[in-house]
Amino acid sequence: MVSQQNDFLKNVTREQLRQIFIGAERWSEIDPSWPDTPILRFIPGADSGTLDFFVAQVFGDSLDDLPKADLLAILTANVSAGRLRALNAERAVVERTREEILELVITEIVRPAIVESWSLTESIFQRPAIEAEVAAIPNAVMEFRSWLTWDFITSPQSSDPATAGVFTAILGSLWVTLIAFLVSVPLGVGAATYLEEFSKGSKLDGLIETNINNLAGVPSIIYGMLGLAVFVRFFGQITSGIAFGMADPSTANGRTILSAGLTLGLLILPLVIINAREAIRAVPKALREGAYGLGATKWQTVWSHVLPYALPGILTGVILSVSRAFGETAPLIVVGVSTFIVVNPDSPFAKFTTLPVQIYQWTSRPQEEFQRLAAAGILVLLVLLLAVNATAIFLRNRFSRRY
Amino acid sequence: MCAAQTSTQPAVKDNYAIEARDLNVFYGNFHAVKNINLRIERQKITALIGPSGCGKSTVLRAFNRMNDLVPVARTTGQVLFHGKNIYDPDVDAVEVRRRIGMVFQKPNPFPKSIYENIAWGARINGFKGNMDLLVEESLRGAALWDEVKDKLKQSGYSLSGGQQQRLCIARAIAVKPDIILMDEPCSALDPIATLRIEELMRELVEQYTIIIVTHNMQQASRVADYTAFFMVDDARTGFLVEYGESDQIFTKPKDRRTEDYITGRFG
Numbered sequence: 001m002v003s004q005q006n007d008f009l010k011n012v013t014r015e016q017l018r019q020i021f022i023g024a025e026r027w028s029e030i031d032p033s034w035p036d037t038p039i040l041r042f043i044p045g046a047d048s049g050t051l052d053f054f055v056a057q058v059f060g061d062s063l064d065d066l067p068k069a070d071l072l073a074i075l076t077a078n079v080s081a082g083r084l085r086a087l088n089a090e091r092a093v094v095e096r097t098r099e100e101i102l103e104l105v106i107t108e109i110v111r112p113a114i115v116e117s118w119s120l121t122e123s124i125f126q127r128p129a130i131e132a133e134v135a136a137i138p139n140a141v142m143e144f145r146s147w148l149t150w151d152f153i154t155s156p157q158s159s160d161p162a163t164a165g166v167f168t169a170i171l172g173s174l175w176v177t178l179i180a181f182l183v184s185v186p187l188g189v190g191a192a193t194y195l196e197e198f199s200k201g202s203k204l205d206g207l208i209e210t211n212i213n214n215l216a217g218v219p220s221i222i223y224g225m226l227g228l229a230v231f232v233r234f235f236g237q238i239t240s241g242i243a244f245g246m247a248d249p250s251t252a253n254g255r256t257i258l259s260a261g262l263t264l265g266l267l268i269l270p271l272v273i274i275n276a277r278e279a280i281r282a283v284p285k286a287l288r289e290g291a292y293g294l295g296a297t298k299w300q301t302v303w304s305h306v307l308p309y310a311l312p313g314i315l316t317g318v319i320l321s322v323s324r325a326f327g328e329t330a331p332l333i334v335v336g337v338s339t340f341i342v343v344n345p346d347s348p349f350a351k352f353t354t355l356p357v358q359i360y361q362w363t364s365r366p367q368e369e370f371q372r373l374a375a376a377g378i379l380v381l382l383v384l385l386l387a388v389n390a391t392a393i394f395l396r397n398r399f400s401r402r403y
Numbered sequence: 404m405c406a407a408q409t410s411t412q413p414a415v416k417d418n419y420a421i422e423a424r425d426l427n428v429f430y431g432n433f434h435a436v437k438n439i440n441l442r443i444e445r446q447k448i449t450a451l452i453g454p455s456g457c458g459k460s461t462v463l464r465a466f467n468r469m470n471d472l473v474p475v476a477r478t479t480g481q482v483l484f485h486g487k488n489i490y491d492p493d494v495d496a497v498e499v500r501r502r503i504g505m506v507f508q509k510p511n512p513f514p515k516s517i518y519e520n521i522a523w524g525a526r527i528n529g530f531k532g533n534m535d536l537l538v539e540e541s542l543r544g545a546a547l548w549d550e551v552k553d554k555l556k557q558s559g560y561s562l563s564g565g566q567q568q569r570l571c572i573a574r575a576i577a578v579k580p581d582i583i584l585m586d587e588p589c590s591a592l593d594p595i596a597t598l599r600i601e602e603l604m605r606e607l608v609e610q611y612t613i614i615i616v617t618h619n620m621q622q623a624s625r626v627a628d629y630t631a632f633f634m635v636d637d638a639r640t641g642f643l644v645e646y647g648e649s650d651q652i653f654t655k656p657k658d659r660r661t662e663d664y665i666t667g668r669f670g
């Protein structure tokens with residue numbers, strides 16, 4: 001801990017050490033017999049255990065028990081001037097509460113790292129073995145850690161499993177699904193209405209019908225190829241946002257939320273159409289006749305009676321389709337989802353990742369911690385899917401209760 | 404269009420509300436009814452009777468081009484409405500149906516509020532006046548106002564079968580048609596509800612021409628001024644046997660087959 005050159009530091013009391021560490025600027029301030037030179041502190045880096053250990057030795061205390069002033073001193077003394085300025089720019093450090101500063105000390109200076117992790121069953125049934133293993137690691141603390149935390153949901157992706165989260169992926173998923181929804185629902189319901197109500201049974205209509213039924217069975221990876229060729233490459237100017245001046249032409253490409261959303265929109269379009277047709281076909285003949293009998297045109301009948309009556313059924317199909325889009329992975333990988341991204345997507349022209357892709361990437365990492373993150377991610381995905389479905393079912397029931 | 408010439412021009416030659424001339428209807432290759440010639444009197448109730456499958460509904464639906472909605476249906480001959488054949492290419496079926504309303508066998512109110520059930524038809528036909536007044540007027544016309552005036556916002560489905568059928572009648576008269584076609588309007592109703600509809604028809608005929616299809620001979624003799632009797636031939640094609648005032652048809656029919664039918668010997 002003490003530099004070789006400072007050989008005057010032989011018998012230092014704890015109190016002096018404390019001052020060296022947090023307060024004094026020059027050696028002479030602490031003891032007049034020491035040289036009048038500035039104190040150059042060694043700033044501990046990632047090997048965080050040192051600081052923890054040091055704090056415990058010097059203050060005879062753990063960080064948790066230190067008063068705000070001490071924590072503040074530790075913080076200001078141990079982060080680089082630039083970082084301190086950045087922190088102050090967010091909100092003046094001195095004005096923050098003790099707990100916030102404690103957290104800063106831990107995240108900025110102590111920087112705990114996960115050395116080893118065990119699954120829940122291992123933790124329960126092989127506890128002695130784990131304790132022995134932990135004891136062998138210097139400065140290690142054993143901690144029960146839930147991977148599924150609020151921080152996990154609200155933090156962006158990170159290469160450090162301890163701080164990695166799914167927020168960016170959740171936003172990406174929502175964006176992509178929203179675009180898929182906006183593309184497929186109007187188009188799908190429109191196509192279903194046309195085929196059921198307005199089609200005259202021409203050859204072309206027959207061809208369209210056969211194709212829709214076939215498309216519903218095409219593997220999703222094929223849609224990925226289509227999306228890559230059409231949206232990413234051919235319409236790259238549009239999907240990258242360059243055409244709208246929303247992106248830098250020298251760096252932007254079509255691997256954006258818009259391309260992915262359009263691809264998934266196409267993917268679920270046949271599903272939406274088939275389900276909507278089914279729902280429209282189920283509208284009783286008597287209802288249409290009632291409308292026609294009053295002198296309604298076809299369009300008035302469809303708009304005022306057929307579609308409202310079919311709406312719950314149409315919504316059921318939409319729910320199924322949107323859930324499918326939400327969980328789809330393969331086509332997105334082809335279309336070019338980002339492998340590592342920490343910037344939250346803020347427009348349809350942004351780079352993105354989605355929750356299933358994120359999970360997929362975590363599972364393919366060798367470190368065990370990422371596998372645990374993947375498991376937590378899957379829970380988030382399931383809960384989100386359930387939430388989306390529950391909302392949609394709630395809406396559907398509200399619509400159908402009117403009748 | 405055919406509609407505009409009517410009430411403003413009294414110089415219509417014939418005195419009939421609607422007239423079928425050599426009317427034939429086919430469903431695909433099946434000849435459903437043949438050579439129907441029928442003149443429906445104004446502001447009278449005309450009943451179409453006959454055994455099941457003889458084409459009563461088909462003829463009735465031919466009067467407002469409802470058969471157009473059946474893709475395989477094909478109609479030949481003429482249906483003259485105010486001197487104009489409604490099957491002429493320049494006639495809009497939608498306009499025909501606005502002038503010739505329809506009430507169906509099973510009550511089929513819209514899945515909307517009672518108020519909306521009536522207002523919708525008027526609105527799509529460009530009604531610009533006081534809607535509340537029209538709704539009340541139509542419901543009164545269908546003898547339903549007193550029963551529903553406090554729950555106009557409730558669903559049409561919340562009413563009883565008989566009330567629903569009267570709602571459908573109110574809905575039909577709200578667009579102020581010339582003719583109201585009714586296809587067995589009471590067959591889904593109990594006797595008391597049936598009686599109310601029959602009373603209602605007698606009131607409505609003050610203003611409207613009514614054509615009703617019925618299975619019920621008593622009903623036809625009770626409410627109808629005129630009765631047309633249909634039958635099927637060996638090819639199951641329907642044709643008109645006898646047509647005249649109900650009194651005459653039910654008391655001294657000219658045709659043996661009519662007599663057999665109304666005395667219950669077959670059918």
Ligand SMILES: Nc1ncnc2c1ncn2[C@@H]1O[C@H](COP(=O)(O)OP(=O)(O)OP(=O)(O)O)[C@@H](O)[C@H]1O
Nearest residue numbers: 430433435454455456457458459460461462473639
């Ligand atoms: N949409 C249709 N397609 C094919 N055939 C039809 C269709 N509608 C009616 N038919 C046939 O036309 C004939 C006449 O039918 P219609 O419904 O007019 O008889 P109806 O006299 O009204 O009988 P009911 O008293 O049973 O109502 C029947 O043989 C029937 O099977």
Ligand SMILES: [Mg+2]
Nearest residue numbers: 459460461616
């Ligand atoms: Mg019938």
